Amino acid sequence: MGVGRFAFTPILPMMLHDGTVDLTVAGRLATANYVGYLVGALAAMLIPKEWPQTTIIKSALLLTVVLTALMALPFPTTWTGLRFLAGVASAIGFVFTSGWCLAELTGSTASIGSAIFTGPGAGIAVSGLAASVMTALSFTGQGAWTTFAVMSAAISALIWRVFRKPGRDVEPFYVGKARTSGRVPRTEMPMFAVAYGLAGFGYIVTATYLPVIAKNAISDSPLLTVFWPLFGISAVVGSLLASRVRKSADARLYLIGSYLVQAAGVAMSVVWEDAVGLALSSILVGVPFTAISYFAMNEVRRIRSSHHARYMGLLTAVFAVGQIMGPPVVGAIFARQVNSDSAFALALGIASITLVVGAVILVAMIVMFPARVHHRPQER
Numbered sequence: 001m002g003v004g005r006f007a008f009t010p011i012l013p014m015m016l017h018d019g020t021v022d023l024t025v026a027g028r029l030a031t032a033n034y035v036g037y038l039v040g041a042l043a044a045m046l047i048p049k050e051w052p053q054t055t056i057i058k059s060a061l062l063l064t065v066v067l068t069a070l071m072a073l074p075f076p077t078t079w080t081g082l083r084f085l086a087g088v089a090s091a092i093g094f095v096f097t098s099g100w101c102l103a104e105l106t107g108s109t110a111s112i113g114s115a116i117f118t119g120p121g122a123g124i125a126v127s128g129l130a131a132s133v134m135t136a137l138s139f140t141g142q143g144a145w146t147t148f149a150v151m152s153a154a155i156s157a158l159i160w161r162v163f164r165k166p167g168r169d170v171e172p173f174y175v176g177k178a179r180t181s182g183r184v185p186r187t188e189m190p191m192f193a194v195a196y197g198l199a200g201f202g203y204i205v206t207a208t209y210l211p212v213i214a215k216n217a218i219s220d221s222p223l224l225t226v227f228w229p230l231f232g233i234s235a236v237v238g239s240l241l242a243s244r245v246r247k248s249a250d251a252r253l254y255l256i257g258s259y260l261v262q263a264a265g266v267a268m269s270v271v272w273e274d275a276v277g278l279a280l281s282s283i284l285v286g287v288p289f290t291a292i293s294y295f296a297m298n299e300v301r302r303i304r305s306s307h308h309a310r311y312m313g314l315l316t317a318v319f320a321v322g323q324i325m326g327p328p329v330v331g332a333i334f335a336r337q338v339n340s341d342s343a344f345a346l347a348l349g350i351a352s353i354t355l356v357v358g359a360v361i362l363v364a365m366i367v368m369f370p371a372r373v374h375h376r377p378q379e380r
Helices: 001-005 008-018 023-046 053-070 077-103 112-136 142-160 188-217 227-242 251-271 273-303 307-333 340-368
Strands: none
Touching: 001 008, 001 053, 001 077, 001 112, 001 142, 008 023, 008 112, 008 142, 008 188, 023 077, 023 188, 023 307, 053 077, 053 142, 077 112, 077 273, 077 307, 112 142, 112 227, 112 273, 188 251, 188 273, 188 307, 188 340, 227 273, 251 273, 251 307, 251 340, 273 307, 307 340
């Protein structure tokens, strides 16, 4: 998924250099991917529960490889559709892989359930480092897409045999008591979905344009290609840290902390416009990136223990709506600002405030819907 969803970000500077896209077209391609992610999330909600999860996951892997490879073809008119379909595959893959892996790993030794969420961050880091090498070797965008397709195929082959058995149902990662759908307050899920959707918008400006923002801020720095891999490595670290948190606490507290850290990271690239500031921004935005998904997916399994895959799809859909809004907002700001620096500064400021609002909603939820905690017997 790190390649399927986010390879476009490190490749974008190459495509801009090739002249095959400009920032307007780039925004359109990014939006198509995020719209596809929304459609895929909605589709995941409609897929019958009886369908084998592992077959769906493998199909998503194959589609990611094929769609990435097709982006290397010199047919720009197809790129929007390809990025849309890549978004569909990514969302379906995320929903079903999350459900399958959390069920398999939650409660095991050392609570390694969050380990699966290191995957997108690792993919971002590896693809970012590969893009750095490709940039140094003067690769074209076409060559970069081909390379990433080969990488995706190799990774898929390595993990193919992992998905051999259907998933199972287990308790959420922390000891908040799971509730049946009939006992959930009517407004709890909508509030949670809105808060999660705000996280989608809050990070996406940085996640889409970080290399371009860095190029605008420090155009002559040899560190230009470092920030995106640093973002991915930080996401891996964040996922591992999420596995070490105290399991008896309310997951919404971890979400609040994650939102505020990410808000600070988004704002950092505006107030500290040099290599150090961009590095800190990459770290602070990256560390909570996949941890937010981990905590949120477990929380939805607590408050909607029945048919949780369907509600994971709902949350992923709302998150996708937040993502979709990012590039058009940036485009609208660019149309009204004198230069790109001020445009990105305004967009990032709005994104940071959005994350703070999401944290406030989660605080309100803790007050309105306190979790009932019980202690689970220690597992062997």
